[in-house]
Amino acid sequence: MRKKLPIHGVIAEFSDATQLLRAAEEAHAAGYRRMDAYSPFPIHGLAEAIGFRGSRLPMIVLAGGLIGGLGGFFMQYYATVISYPLNIGGKPLNSWPAYIPVTFECAILAAALAAIFGMLALNGLPEPYHPVFHVPRFEFASRDHFFLCIEATDPKFDPEDTRNFLQSLEPREVSDVPS
Amino acid sequence: MEPKEPREPHHEVAVGPADDPKPSRFDASPILEPGHTLSSVTEKISMITLTRRTPIGWWIGFGISFLLLTVLLYTISRLILVGVGIWGINIPVGWGFDIINFVWWIGIGHAGTLISAILLLLRQDWRTSINRFAEAMTLFAVAAAGLYPLLHTGRPWFAYWMFPYPNTMGLWPQFRSPLIWDVFAVSTYATVSALFWYIGLIPDFATLRDRAGSRPFRFVYGLLAMGWRGSAKHWQRYETAYLLLAGLATPLVLSVHTIVSFDFAVSIIPGWHATFFPPYFVAGAVFAGFAMVLTLTIPLRKFYNLEDFITIKHLENMGKVLLATGMIVAYAYVMELFFGWYSGNEYEIFMLKNRTTGPYAPMYWLLILCNIIAPQLMWFKQFRTSPVVLFIVAMFVNVGMWLERFVIIVTSLHRDFLPSSWGMYTGTIWDWSMFVGTIGLFMTLLFLFVRFLPVISIFEMRTLVPEAKVTHEDET
Numbered sequence: 001m002r003k004k005l006p007i008h009g010v011i012a013e014f015s016d017a018t019q020l021l022r023a024a025e026e027a028h029a030a031g032y033r034r035m036d037a038y039s040p041f042p043i044h045g046l047a048e049a050i051g052f053r054g055s056r057l058p059m060i061v062l063a064g065g066l067i068g069g070l071g072g073f074f075m076q077y078y079a080t081v082i083s084y085p086l087n088i089g090g091k092p093l094n095s096w097p098a099y100i101p102v103t104f105e106c107a108i109l110a111a112a113l114a115a116i117f118g119m120l121a122l123n124g125l126p127e128p129y130h131p132v133f134h135v136p137r138f139e140f141a142s143r144d145h146f147f148l149c150i151e152a153t154d155p156k157f158d159p160e161d162t163r164n165f166l167q168s169l170e171p172r173e174v175s176d177v178p179s
Numbered sequence: 180m181e182p183k184e185p186r187e188p189h190h191e192v193a194v195g196p197a198d199d200p201k202p203s204r205f206d207a208s209p210i211l212e213p214g215h216t217l218s219s220v221t222e223k224i225s226m227i228t229l230t231r232r233t234p235i236g237w238w239i240g241f242g243i244s245f246l247l248l249t250v251l252l253y254t255i256s257r258l259i260l261v262g263v264g265i266w267g268i269n270i271p272v273g274w275g276f277d278i279i280n281f282v283w284w285i286g287i288g289h290a291g292t293l294i295s296a297i298l299l300l301l302r303q304d305w306r307t308s309i310n311r312f313a314e315a316m317t318l319f320a321v322a323a324a325g326l327y328p329l330l331h332t333g334r335p336w337f338a339y340w341m342f343p344y345p346n347t348m349g350l351w352p353q354f355r356s357p358l359i360w361d362v363f364a365v366s367t368y369a370t371v372s373a374l375f376w377y378i379g380l381i382p383d384f385a386t387l388r389d390r391a392g393s394r395p396f397r398f399v400y401g402l403l404a405m406g407w408r409g410s411a412k413h414w415q416r417y418e419t420a421y422l423l424l425a426g427l428a429t430p431l432v433l434s435v436h437t438i439v440s441f442d443f444a445v446s447i448i449p450g451w452h453a454t455f456f457p458p459y460f461v462a463g464a465v466f467a468g469f470a471m472v473l474t475l476t477i478p479l480r481k482f483y484n485l486e487d488f489i490t491i492k493h494l495e496n497m498g499k500v501l502l503a504t505g506m507i508v509a510y511a512y513v514m515e516l517f518f519g520w521y522s523g524n525e526y527e528i529f530m531l532k533n534r535t536t537g538p539y540a541p542m543y544w545l546l547i548l549c550n551i552i553a554p555q556l557m558w559f560k561q562f563r564t565s566p567v568v569l570f571i572v573a574m575f576v577n578v579g580m581w582l583e584r585f586v587i588i589v590t591s592l593h594r595d596f597l598p599s600s601w602g603m604y605t606g607t608i609w610d611w612s613m614f615v616g617t618i619g620l621f622m623t624l625l626f627l628f629v630r631f632l633p634v635i636s637i638f639e640m641r642t643l644v645p646e647a648k649v650t651h652e653d654e655t
Contacts, residue, residue: 016646017647017648021649036412038410039409039411040217040638041414042415042638047414052411055415055416055419061420076354079354083349083351084351095355099354101357101363101364102363104434105367105431108371108427108430108434111423116378116424119416119419120405123417125405125406125407125413126405128405129406139389139390141409142385142386142390142407143390144216144217144218144641
């Protein structure tokens with residue numbers, strides 16, 4: 001259980017992507033680790049700049065695809081060889097070439113579901129409530145403004161120092177994020 | 180880095196790892212008109228949805244579409260009450276309009292996935308402003324397509340028998356049948372397309388949530404956005420998921436029409452039993468789909484003044500795809516004739532003779548006109564860049580691709596091995612009302628989509644704006 005903090009963090013608003021990326025890099029260089037950047041479109045290198053190391057998603061998708069494919073194949077194997085064998089002109093019961101289309105579709109379906117629900121789960125979505133939504137100007141994060149939030153859980157966080165640090169990055173505005 | 184032409188759009192931060200901007204090889208016509216900023220792009224696209232004033236043209240279009248939808252509902256009610264006998268199908272032609280229209284609709288859907296997935300992997304920037312719309316088209320086309328095999332079963336309330344589930348009858352579906360492969364292919368395709376589309380919409384739902392004026396709309400868009408806040412970590416996983424989905428959707432879309440073609444190719448009917456059917460059907464599907472995208476985008480961009488976003492460049496590129504896939508289809512028609520002749524099989528040879536000179540010959544030659552001759556106009560730049568010509572050619576292709584399926588299905592079935600079992604086939608009024616009705620369903624869904632959801636992906640358009648370009652210090 002996290003201890004209750006008076007504020008969620010301090011947030012700085014920038015008006016272009018380059019500024020945000022530079023600010024994120026500087027904050028990371030200054031030793032801040034618990035932070036998040038918000039932008040209206042994906043910016044390459046931003047996640048790395050705030051110290052985020054690649055996600056496990058590709059492995060989840062691979063696992064989904066393998067489970068789907070194997071499950072699809074053995075479902076057909078079970079149906080036609082074990083559960084309801086039907087001898088047609090002495091042809092082999094395990095007619096695997098005929099199982100390939102369904103196996104393939106099952107693999108794709110399971111991998112796609114893994115990609116979508118894996119992404120949502122890792123991102124913690126749906127999450128209708130989040131402290132940053134309290135920031136009045138945060139609605140511009142989905143339009144044309146860029147935000148960097150240093151969170152209060154960061155060991156280096158100090159309400160005053162962090163605020164001054166963010167101010168030094170020449171943002172448009174700095175404000176506290178109530179928790 | 181060299182300073183670039185101001186008219187050329189930047190794409191440094193787009194979906195997918197695009198590190199160096201590609202100079203356009205052929206001409207300078209842009210994929211986004213100059214002068215747009217992050218806020219103007221957001222404003223323009225979201226206002227189509229958020230405006231309180233619904234254009235009168237929308238009401239007229241929606242009204243007509245909805246009227247056609249009621250025709251569908253009436254036809255389906257009658258079909259269920261009376262039975263599939265109200266359609267024109269009978270032995271020897273047991274597959275008629277239902278399968279023709281199924282293949283036609285599902286083929287149309289393929290362009291959406293091609294644009295959203297394959298062109299993404301090929302880093303074609305111009306897909307950005309048409310992918311959302313094309314994906315919606317896919318979804319609605321698959322919905323229309325799905326109705327046909329479902330109702331063709333005669334007892335659609337038992338359709339779940341086609342899925343493998345533990346049942347008291349102790350039975351399983353026939354996994355060695357292409358028709359069951361089709362069930363898996365089409366249901367996977369519908370599911371993946373719907374989810375891919377929804378995932379693409381999430382960031383735009385967040386924009387609409389933050390911009391919507393009234394509380395109920397904010398609430399609904401907020402629910403759909405699932406609390407999206409544009410976090411860098413979220414974007415990173417989001418893009419990974421999007422790219423992986425594109426990679427999964429690419430073989431999926433190829434497999435769907437391949438399996439649809441197996442419905443024919445795995446049988447032994449002359450005219451169906453051909454190994455080249457899968458690539459032939461996939462090319463035909465892309466051809467039909469791009470024609471439908473053109474048919475829909477040309478009026479849409481005009482009506483909503485979206486010429487800045489869907490530029491002549493987009494239309495021209497689609498014209499080129501139409502030409503390329505049209506030539507593949509033309510090649511397939513020639514090969515079809517060659518294979519029939521080269522087989523030396525009297526039934527195959529008779530089938531070709533019957534197809535080209537028999538009672539349905541006018542349909543065959545009309546199909547050649549629509550699918551091979553009309554797209555040849557696309558060789559010329561002045562036609563490729565003219566929305567009117569493109570629209571007309573696209574209409575020809577829409578009709579031509581429907582005729583293609585009619586010719587493949589009907590001329591192969593109506594005169595097969597035994598002359599005493601020959602027959603003729605025509606659609607009844609209920610066949611036509613069902614077809615017109617599914618067009619109504621498709622159009623109704625499209626009109627609702629245009630009114631309530633952003634027709635162009637807002638967040639992806641933002642990445643095309645010059646302002647979105649990140650300048651690195653070491654580059655200057």
